Amino acid sequence: MKIQYVSICPTSLANELDCYALTPELLAATGARYSRNNEGLDAIVSKIDFSNTDKSVDGIFKMVDYGHASIADMAPVALFIDDITLYAAYFLWTLSPTAGGQECSTRYIKMDSSNVASTDDLGIYDEYEQQYDLYVAKSFNYYEEALKLWTKIGELHPELTKIPSSLINSESDKDKKQVARMMRNFAFDRARVYLPVSTLTGVMMIQSARAWANLSAHLQSHNLKELNLIGKEIEEKLKIGAPRLVRHCKSTDAIKSYYDREFELWLSDYDLFNGTNLYAPPMTVTKKDLDFRTNRYSPFSSNLSRIPVKVSWSDMSFGEIRDLNRHRTGNKYCPFVPKGFYGAVDQLPNSDLPECNNLINMHKRFESTTWDAQNIMKSNSEYVYYTSLGHQYLFEHTTTADKFLYEMELRTGVGAHYKYAEHCHKALELWFHKYPQTKGIIFEGSAEPE
Numbered sequence: 001m002k003i004q005y006v007s008i009c010p011t012s013l014a015n016e017l018d019c020y021a022l023t024p025e026l027l028a029a030t031g032a033r034y035s036r037n038n039e040g041l042d043a044i045v046s047k048i049d050f051s052n053t054d055k056s057v058d059g060i061f062k063m064v065d066y067g068h069a070s071i072a073d074m075a076p077v078a079l080f081i082d083d084i085t086l087y088a089a090y091f092l093w094t095l096s097p098t099a100g101g102q103e104c105s106t107r108y109i110k111m112d113s114s115n116v117a118s119t120d121d122l123g124i125y126d127e128y129e130q131q132y133d134l135y136v137a138k139s140f141n142y143y144e145e146a147l148k149l150w151t152k153i154g155e156l157h158p159e160l161t162k163i164p165s166s167l168i169n170s171e172s173d174k175d176k177k178q179v180a181r182m183m184r185n186f187a188f189d190r191a192r193v194y195l196p197v198s199t200l201t202g203v204m205m206i207q208s209a210r211a212w213a214n215l216s217a218h219l220q221s222h223n224l225k226e227l228n229l230i231g232k233e234i235e236e237k238l239k240i241g242a243p244r245l246v247r248h249c250k251s252t253d254a255i256k257s258y259y260d261r262e263f264e265l266w267l268s269d270y271d272l273f274n275g276t277n278l279y280a281p282p283m284t285v286t287k288k289d290l291d292f293r294t295n296r297y298s299p300f301s302s303n304l305s306r307i308p309v310k311v312s313w314s315d316m317s318f319g320e321i322r323d324l325n326r327h328r329t330g331n332k333y334c335p336f337v338p339k340g341f342y343g344a345v346d347q348l349p350n351s352d353l354p355e356c357n358n359l360i361n362m363h364k365r366f367e368s369t370t371w372d373a374q375n376i377m378k379s380n381s382e383y384v385y386y387t388s389l390g391h392q393y394l395f396e397h398t399t400t401a402d403k404f405l406y407e408m409e410l411r412t413g414v415g416a417h418y419k420y421a422e423h424c425h426k427a428l429e430l431w432f433h434k435y436p437q438t439k440g441i442i443f444e445g446s447a448e449p450e
Contacts, residue, residue, distance in 0.1 A: 001121070001226075002082040003233045005240040020045055024209060024241045028074035029057045057244070072210030072248075077241045079212070079234065080204045085117050087197040087384050088226055090322045092205070095215050097328050101205035106192045106319065106389065107185060107417060110147070113140035117198045117385070123225030124382050131376075132198075135369065135386050139196040142362055146191035146344075149355040154186045157349045161186045162448050182449045189417055190344040192319055193390030194366065209242035213249050221255035223381050266335035270394055272314070276423065278430035279310040280401060285435050296409035296443040300402035307401035311427045312394065317342040319389035320420035327407050330399030336384065338374060338391040341367045347418065366390075405431075405442060413445035421447035 010021045020041070022030060026048065033044045048056045081092070089103050116136050119129045154161050158168055163182050167175050212234055219231025235249040289301035316324075325332055343363025348356045370391060377383040397407070408424045408431075410416070416424075425444070432439045 001084050001229060001233065003230070003237050004080045004082075005237045006078045006080060007241070008076070008078065023053060023057075024075035024077055025057045025244060026053050027076070028071050028209070028242075031074040032071045069210055069248075072213065072242070072245055073208040075209035075242045075245070076206060077209050077212050077238065078204070078206040079237055080202070081230065082202045083115075083200045084203065084230060085122075085198045085226060085385070086195070086201050086322070086389070088230060089201050089203045090197075090318075090325060091227060092203055092215065092230075093322075093325055094332065094334075095218050096205060096207055096211060097332070099205045099207035099211065101203060101207075103203045104201045106195055106199075106201075107188050110184075110188070111143070111192075111195055111199050113137070113144075115200045116140075116196065117200060117226065121226060121229075122198065122382055122385055124380075124385065128376065128380055128382065131372075132385060135372075136196050136198060138366075138369075139194050139388050142194040142366060143191055146194055146359065146362065147187050149359050150187040150190045150344075151183070152355050153349065153353065154183050156353065156355075157351070160347070160349060162446075185449065189419075190347055193317060193342055193344050193388065194362075195319075195389045196385070197318065197387050197389065198385045209238060209245045210248075212238050212242075213245045216249035217251060218255055220249065221251035222259055223256075224384070266337050269333075270335035270337035270339060272394065273312070274314050276314075276426040276430060277310075277312040278427055278434070280307055280431070280434055282434070283307050285401075285438060287437060287441060290438055290441045293441075293443075296406060296413065300405065304402040304405065305400050308398070309401050309404040310396065310398045311404060311430075312396040313423050313427075314394050315340065315342075315392045316395040316423055317390050317392050317419065318387065320417060320423065321393060321395045322389075323417060323420055324395065324397065324407070324411065324423075327397065327399075327403070329403040330397060333396040333398075334393050336393060337377070338370045338387055338393065340392045341370050341388075342390045342392055342419070343367075344390075344419075409443040409445065412447055413443070414448055415450035416445060416447040418447050421445070 010019060014021070030041070030044050030048070033039075086106070093099075113136070119125065119132055122132075124132050158165075161182060163179055167179050167182075170176065170179075216231045216234040216238065219227045219234070222228060222231075231249070231251075235246050238246050238249065283303070283306070285303055285307075289303045292298070293300070321334055325334070341363070343359070343366060345360050345363050348359060369386070369388070373383050373386045373391070376386055397404075399407075404427075408428050411424045412421045412428075428442065428444055
């Protein structure tokens with residue numbers, strides 16, 4: 001695991017125009033002055049001793065300890081976090097829903113069996129160590145085989161890929177490259193179900209120093225070794241851009257007790273219902289609240305933003321959860337107790353191809369890993385590393401109607417993963433049942449490849 005702090009430099013034009021350039025903490029301190037006077041930026045900056053910026057910051061940052069944590073929201077920090085597990089990357093986003101950033105995608109990148117966290121990195125020892133190594137080896141064997149089989153099926157049944165025939169039949173070099181990329185993505189999207197969550201990935205995030213400090217405190221309070229190490233390294237890197245905030249990075253008994261309680265809730269909640277559920281109270285919605293929109297990025301009327309919505313799926317695989325978890329609004333809830341395994345066999349053509357039979361048999365053989373992980377869970381919190389992207393969980397998102405509809409439009413649109421698009425289509429069906437007047441004016445997509 002490697003975390004790098006990245007500073008943000010002024011642009012050439014900013015230098016030309018002689019714009020102010022401030023460190024993250026100095027920016028926060030300067031902004032904080034606005035709550036104490038109305039003298040303006042020039043007057044505030046004139047008081048800064050740029051040969052001793054620490055002195056200028058210290059007086060203001062004392063207020064963080066007196067409840068003015070919002071000051072720390074004005075200190076932006078960018079970190080690149082390399083070589084953490086797919087599970088850890090998911091967990092970071094659960095704690096940082098408003099952060100900007102990106103993650104290496106399992107939908108566009110071929111993963112390698114040599115790029116997996118070791119038992120020592122994860123805190124796995126004793127009798128579970130050999131079981132972990134066997135699980136990783138089995139998962140990647142299946143992943144590699146599934147890639148070959150799905151690639152072949154895409155070649156034999158190009159209609160399954162949804163790639164326009166005009167592109168497939170084109171003689172243009174550019175179009176041929178685009179088709180090859182789309183074909184690779186078609187196979188990646190279906191084979192990734194076998195990737196173990198201990199596969200290493202990379203995450204870049206930019207958020208406030210306050211958010212980083214909160215994230216670090218949570219990670220250091222968790223019982224997984226990997227998360228502890230990430231939290232400690234974030235604390236170290238935060239010293240570069242916002243050293244006065246690191247005292248808020250420490251683990252606390254309150255957060256530790258919170259995670260103990262969450263695990264109790266997981267065990268009681270993970271099997272609450274089957275299928276897709278949607279809660280939204282009856283409220284008056286008319287076409288006028290939607291028909292002025294020109295695309296999925298257009299605003300909704302306030303009638304929509306005032307409707308609370310809770311959508312839940314009982315059988316969503318972790319690969320899709322990782323994508324839907326990235327939506328910024330509201331609250332997401334996922335009892336991380338594996339319930340089954342999704343092997344993408346519902347995507348197979350109605351055919352007796354040997355490739356199809358092989359994939360069906362692979363899925364049947366891999367299903368047992370669900371119960372293996374549940375058994376390990378009883379005595380070892382590292383059970384999460386004995387699961388893959390295809391393992392299924394309950395996933396719930398509580399938000400408002402405007403944000404819900406935007407999420408459904410986006411995740412059924414161009415380039416959407418076929419499986420979370422299916423989940424979103426089901427949620428929209430329930431929405432249209434409650435609000436039939438909105439059908440036909442929602443930008444529901446068909447998950448066509450991009």
